[in-house]
Amino acid sequence: xxxxxxxxxxxxxxxxxxxxxxxxxxxxxxxxxxxxxxxxxxxxxxxxxxxxxxxxxxxxxxxxxxxxxxxxxxxxxxxxxxxxxxxxxxxxxxxxxxxxxxxxxxxxxxxxxxxxxxxxxxxxxxxxxxxxxxxxxxxxxxxxxxxxxxxxxxxxxxxxxxxxxxxx
Numbered sequence: 001x002x003x004x005x006x007x008x009x010x011x012x013x014x015x016x017x018x019x020x021x022x023x024x025x026x027x028x029x030x031x032x033x034x035x036x037x038x039x040x041x042x043x044x045x046x047x048x049x050x051x052x053x054x055x056x057x058x059x060x061x062x063x064x065x066x067x068x069x070x071x072x073x074x075x076x077x078x079x080x081x082x083x084x085x086x087x088x089x090x091x092x093x094x095x096x097x098x099x100x101x102x103x104x105x106x107x108x109x110x111x112x113x114x115x116x117x118x119x120x121x122x123x124x125x126x127x128x129x130x131x132x133x134x135x136x137x138x139x140x141x142x143x144x145x146x147x148x149x150x151x152x153x154x155x156x157x158x159x160x161x162x163x164x165x166x167x168x
Contacts, residue, residue: 019054019115020164021061021125022101027074027159031094033143034150041141046091047074048153051129052101053122054115061165062125066132069093074159081157086138093133096143096151097126119146 025047032042049069053062070086070093077083086093099122103111117125123145134140143149 019056019102019104020166021054021057021065022052022165023065023069023163024050024052024098024101025069025072025074025161025163026153027156028094029154029156031151031153033094033096033141034152035144035147040144040149041094041096043092043094043139043141045089045156046093046138047086048094048096048151049133050096050098050101051126052098053117053125054102055117055121057117057121057125057165059125059128062129063132064165065163066129066136068163070133070136070138072161072163074161087136090138092139092141094141094143094151095126095130095133096149097122097145 028043028046028048030042030044031048032039034040047069051065073082073085075082075084075086075089075091099113099116100111102113102116104113104115105111116122126145130140130142143151
């Protein structure tokens with residue numbers, strides 16, 4: 001293998017290892033998020049979405065995940081456990097920022113967060129993601145970005161899925 005082919009292969013491998021925007025979603029019967037003992041967001045049946053923004057993410061990543069989440073068929077209908085989407089059931093959505101989804105724990109005992117977006121960029125894309133979900137007309141509640149939060153979740157199923165934006 002010549003040097004050019006070797007470099008292309010190495011670059012491709014590195015590119016595949018780059019973190020993508022991640023969303024951990026849980027189907028719930030109800031959920032709430034509190035900051036300093038005050039409830040700042042509360043929903044009934046629907047989804048809790050924890051969203052982690054990577055440093056190379058864009059509005060395209062946020063748009064893709066927002067569309068995927070509201071259209072994902074993970075609600076029951078009749079005999080099928082996974083037949084309807086949040087849009088079809090008018091499910092409520094609680095969105096909570098969570099940079100720890102971008103943790104890399106492959107080396108050592110302390111997670112690394114070097115692939116997480118800077119707070120400014122993460123807030124901008126988090127807000128854009130929230131706006132995209134709100135534009136569907138569903139009820140959307142949120143936590144408070146960069147605050148320590150207590151999230152109470154009544155997981156239904158349990159159903160928990162990890163989604164990532166398209167491979168860059």
